[in-house]
Amino acid sequence: MMGWLPQVVRLRKIHPGVLVLRASLIGFLLLPLAFKGYFLYLATEAALLGLAAVALSFLLGHGGIPSLGQAAFLGLGGYAVGLAIREGLPLGLGLFLAPVVAGAYGILSGLFVFRTQGIFVLMLTLAFGQMVYSAAYKWTSLTGGDDGLSLSQLSVNPVFLHVGAVSALAVAILILRHLLRTPYGKTFEAIRQSEEKARSLGTAAFWHKLLAYTVAAALTGLAGGGLALHRTFVSPHDLFWLTSAVLMVMVLLGGSRGLWGGAFGAILYTFIQAWVSSFTELWGLFVGLLLIFTVLFAREGLWPILERRLGGGNAGP
Amino acid sequence: MALLLLTQLLNSLAFGMLLFLLALGLSLIFGVARVVNLAHGAFYLLGAYLGLALTQALGSFWVSLLLVPLLVGLLGVSVERLLLRGLHGRELEQVLLTIGLGFVLADLLRAWFGASIRSVPPPAELSGPLILGPLIYPKYPLFVLATGLLLFLLVRLILARTPFGIQVRAVTTDPAMASSLGIRPTRVSLATFGLGSALAGLGGVVGAPLIALAPGLDAQMTLFALIVVVVGGLGRIEGSFFGALLVGLVDGFGRLFFPQVAMFLIFALMALVLALRPEGLLGRRGT
Numbered sequence: 001m002m003g004w005l006p007q008v009v010r011l012r013k014i015h016p017g018v019l020v021l022r023a024s025l026i027g028f029l030l031l032p033l034a035f036k037g038y039f040l041y042l043a044t045e046a047a048l049l050g051l052a053a054v055a056l057s058f059l060l061g062h063g064g065i066p067s068l069g070q071a072a073f074l075g076l077g078g079y080a081v082g083l084a085i086r087e088g089l090p091l092g093l094g095l096f097l098a099p100v101v102a103g104a105y106g107i108l109s110g111l112f113v114f115r116t117q118g119i120f121v122l123m124l125t126l127a128f129g130q131m132v133y134s135a136a137y138k139w140t141s142l143t144g145g146d147d148g149l150s151l152s153q154l155s156v157n158p159v160f161l162h163v164g165a166v167s168a169l170a171v172a173i174l175i176l177r178h179l180l181r182t183p184y185g186k187t188f189e190a191i192r193q194s195e196e197k198a199r200s201l202g203t204a205a206f207w208h209k210l211l212a213y214t215v216a217a218a219l220t221g222l223a224g225g226g227l228a229l230h231r232t233f234v235s236p237h238d239l240f241w242l243t244s245a246v247l248m249v250m251v252l253l254g255g256s257r258g259l260w261g262g263a264f265g266a267i268l269y270t271f272i273q274a275w276v277s278s279f280t281e282l283w284g285l286f287v288g289l290l291l292i293f294t295v296l297f298a299r300e301g302l303w304p305i306l307e308r309r310l311g312g313g314n315a316g317p
Numbered sequence: 318m319a320l321l322l323l324t325q326l327l328n329s330l331a332f333g334m335l336l337f338l339l340a341l342g343l344s345l346i347f348g349v350a351r352v353v354n355l356a357h358g359a360f361y362l363l364g365a366y367l368g369l370a371l372t373q374a375l376g377s378f379w380v381s382l383l384l385v386p387l388l389v390g391l392l393g394v395s396v397e398r399l400l401l402r403g404l405h406g407r408e409l410e411q412v413l414l415t416i417g418l419g420f421v422l423a424d425l426l427r428a429w430f431g432a433s434i435r436s437v438p439p440p441a442e443l444s445g446p447l448i449l450g451p452l453i454y455p456k457y458p459l460f461v462l463a464t465g466l467l468l469f470l471l472v473r474l475i476l477a478r479t480p481f482g483i484q485v486r487a488v489t490t491d492p493a494m495a496s497s498l499g500i501r502p503t504r505v506s507l508a509t510f511g512l513g514s515a516l517a518g519l520g521g522v523v524g525a526p527l528i529a530l531a532p533g534l535d536a537q538m539t540l541f542a543l544i545v546v547v548v549g550g551l552g553r554i555e556g557s558f559f560g561a562l563l564v565g566l567v568d569g570f571g572r573l574f575f576p577q578v579a580m581f582l583i584f585a586l587m588a589l590v591l592a593l594r595p596e597g598l599l600g601r602r603g604t
Contacts, residue, residue, distance in 0.1 A: 066409050112592065115591050115592065118408065120547070122353070122412060123546075123547065124547065127584065130536070130540050131580075131584045138577070242420065248413060282428060283424070285420065285421050288420030288421035288422075288424065289417065289421060290417075291416060291420070292400070292418065295404070295414045296414070299410065
């Protein structure tokens with residue numbers, strides 16, 4: 001029974017090697033500032049997708065919520081920024097609206113999704129995500145339909161955007177990791193381990209999950225807003241569940257526990273993708289094979305392995 | 318107006334039957350193997366394209382109607398045996414694997430058959446209209462309707478009366494108890510996977526003349542099947558049947574009266590069911 005105690009004590013003290021590893025992850029993302037060009041473009045993409053992946057990792061690895069509708073939040077954030085700019089609103093307001101709109105949809109869909117449990121959550125997040133996809137497709141007068149929204153008149157300094165993206169990623173990881181150390185976070189983890197037990201102890205599991213889902217949705221929306229600025233284009237295709245599966249690949253590839261893995265997976269994925277897309281058009285085939293490969297062979301994820309190897313044995317959660 | 322409504326009613330029911338074939342496979346597989354097969358829509362699309370190719374090659378719709386379910390069923394069996402068995406009990410990993418498989422299949426189909434929209438003509442025996450007094454209605458949807466009804470009764474009979482059906486129900490209810498009574502859950506699960514995939518393939522062949530083939534149809538069909546399963550409830554064949562009919566009707570009449578928001582009516586239906594009966598209209602608690 002008391003076996004867990006020393007482990008909690010050890011968690012407090014993170015091995016310096018792990019800290020170096022984490023700092024070098026952020027350092028790697030800041031490195032392209034010296035090179036600019038395509039390398040910088042990819043790094044910004046990786047940082048923004050990393051933000052979305054970290055949000056999913058928070059849900060999946062710590063809350064056991066397998067959300068397959070994250071692409072919708074990404075897209076809602078993107079359209080919020082895109083439409084705000086088209087209507088002539090200031091950029092800051094657009095970036096504020098992105099997480100608000102995505103978070104609102106998170107609350108709305110979460111109210112239904114968390115009426116169920118287990119694998120149904122996956123099916124329902126998928127369904128509610130696809131709903132936004134078909135809305136983006138059909139509501140042509142608002143979203144431009146298949147043509148998407150072009151923001152080509154916009155010019156955000158890429159260096160400025162990149163620094164913003166990396167700091168958003170770092171801040172999100174730190175805040176979420178702090179959240180996991182609070183009583184709320186402990187309860188959230190307890191619900192993942194045994195929802196029935198947590199409930200019988202008087203925990204309002206529904207509201208805990210809904211809150212986490214909303215936070216993750218808002219962060220993903222922010223990432224989507226950033227991506228819209230970065231790509232200067234919002235396409236309904238990015239709202240397709242392929243994107244949700246891609247985020248899932250990132251999280252599983254990097255490791256779903258500890259949040260750093262999501263960011264690492266996003267970087268890894270973005271660079272693999274840039275390499276693969278230079279010789280094939282078969283996008284779904286690549287994502288599908290990567291997903292199958294990850295599930296079969298890299299279940300724990302690569303980041304925890306790295307932290308153990310390079311970080312000197314004991315990796316914090 | 319009455320004729321229009323009747324026509325649309327028949328259209329909706331035919332589409333509902335198609336959805337039933339999909340949802341039935343999904344529900345059977347989930348019940349026995351505890352896997353939500355999100356490659357189901359891709360199996361449907363594979364069946365449809367295979368049916369198209371075989372019909373052209375062999376010159377007979379009926380031969381491909383027989384062959385394609387066998388081929389897709391074989392694929393399902395090998396997927397279960399080679400990929401999913403090793404992940405037994407890991408629900409999330411299994412689902413993600415089927416998602417990956419669905420993407421791979423859909424992309425290969427697009428590469429092979431091209432991205433253009435293909436409408437498939439119904440076989441000669443079933444093309445053309447049927448004239449019933451004032452109502453003129455194409456024969457083919459009626460054939461789909463009859464096929465769906467027939468399969469519903471057939472699968473019900475199999476589940477209720479045959480040893481295999483009893484084993485399937487036993488494993489669905491309690492795998493551990495079934496296993497201790499001498500049923501091999503792995504073998505039953507393999508067979509069910511084959512049956513479920515074959516149903517999806519059959520749906521593809523039957524559905525191709527009804528719904529034009531295009532990339533992206535796989536995801537749409539998976540989504541429809543999921544919604545049917547959520548609405549009707551998992552674990553019972555009646556749930557899939559009536560859920561599919563309901564979704565088909567809402568979709569059909571939604572398209573007729575509110576063409577702009579038809580898709581959202583289905584989501585609204587799903588949300589309503591979730592709010593009132595999270596386990597589905599005919600679902601059992603705890604499955």
